Amino acid sequence: MAARIDPVEFAGRRVVVTGGTKGAGRATVQRFVAGGARVMTAARQTVDGLEDVRIVEADLTTPEGIRRLADAATEQLGGVDVLVHMLGGSASPGGGFAALTDDHWQAELNLNLLAAVRLDHALLPGMIARGGGVVVHVSSIQRRLPLHDSTTAYAAAKAALTTYSKALSKEVGPKGLRVNVVSPGWIHTEAADALMERIAASTGGTLEAARQSILDALGGIPLGRPARPEEVAELIAFLASERASAIHGAEHVIDGGTVPTV
Template sequence: MNNTLKGKIALVTGGTKGIGKAIAEKLIREGAQVIVTARNKPEDITGYHFIAADLAQPESAEIIAQEILDRYGRIDIIVNNAGANTGPRGGYAVLSDEDWQEIWQLNLMSAVRINKALLPSMTAQQSGVIIHISSGAAVLPIWDVTMPYSAAKAALNAYSKSLAHEVAAQGLRVLSVLPGMVKTPLMQEYLEGLAASMKISLEEALKVLTAKAGNLPLGRMAEPEEIANMVVFLASPEASYVTGTNVLMEGGLIPTV
């Protein structure tokens, strides 16, 4: 791939760290004009347009959409990457309504609202790609680690499939990418918390987590850049016949066909 997205306008939510940052950087290298959202402005925003926004707040989507359309007049690629597994460990009994609501808002409703705000401009131009960053946890939930997160991401997958069917006739493509365990700052924070709660080392915490998930056939976590490579390929004309698909990138972790 070489400048395959030159001139395209792309939005990456949660794009200042981890997978989102890698996606934004890859989109820039492929020639896209990139808009990144996050709650906090990073020190270096060279190469992209930054919009501060908390996507757990319903009004944020309209504010983001208005700024993009006012400045650029259109949107070609939406990568709904914002999300996190913020709930406490321990299963149903320790999860409050507030835990469920927080996870649902960030991992599902943020994407629903962003899409709703920007889809009219995409349908008007009869082109566009929407990619949801879901999770392998949607198809391999771990009851004491990912219960509400898995439920929200599974709902995101179903929503993505439905939306793909609805907008295909308008020339739009909609997909989901489902990473497994990825070496990101959020994963590091999670492992540190797990290690502290269990009074074990980081290496032991990683072994505990991978054992719960069924171990990693490739023997390592993914790098954020590996996820970014797939996302940018799917956003490109080279994937023009791919839509409505949930693309697993979990290093062989999911044991089913």
């Protein structure tokens, strides 16, 4: 059953979502728009189909792209009330640690860790000066369950993002900002399909065999299915809302029960 959305819950709120043009990021952008927010995201190229969303052309894996988005948020929105880091993913080859070059590692860190760190550095001082705001960093259950054959660098970067987020929450909580982490498991997105294709290419197997290898590495999903992008977006919207006003410095897992420990 679809959640009932209050069309004015985020009225007047200025929201920046990175990675907001595909998958769970796109669903998150649409969720904030449906709640009445003014929303901005970034893309490397022109994107169609996102109505009522300001899209900045920028590569957020670079310091220059971060500055472009931060400047646009300041100039066009007048500041930011909610900052959601959805940007992430892995384009490294399968084959374990030996297949990863320095370039692979740097690319994974730029995408999955440093983009968030740099944008926080650019935008959080303004949020602190205004006396409040919400930051949500999207990490991954792979920080605890890394897939060693295919996503070692991604998992390590997300682990660093989670630890950084905890440190940040301790620093900025007393200054009026709430910081939380959302750690999804397998989400049914285009990126998940691309991961299966890379595994199949590196092993010479089928897509179904690649899908099963991921399930086996995760130990299965007790709920029986991956999460839908809209479900992840709903959790993020809750954490950004006044309904979650006492939730701070915490990690929120949405994985269908994949992580087998407390």
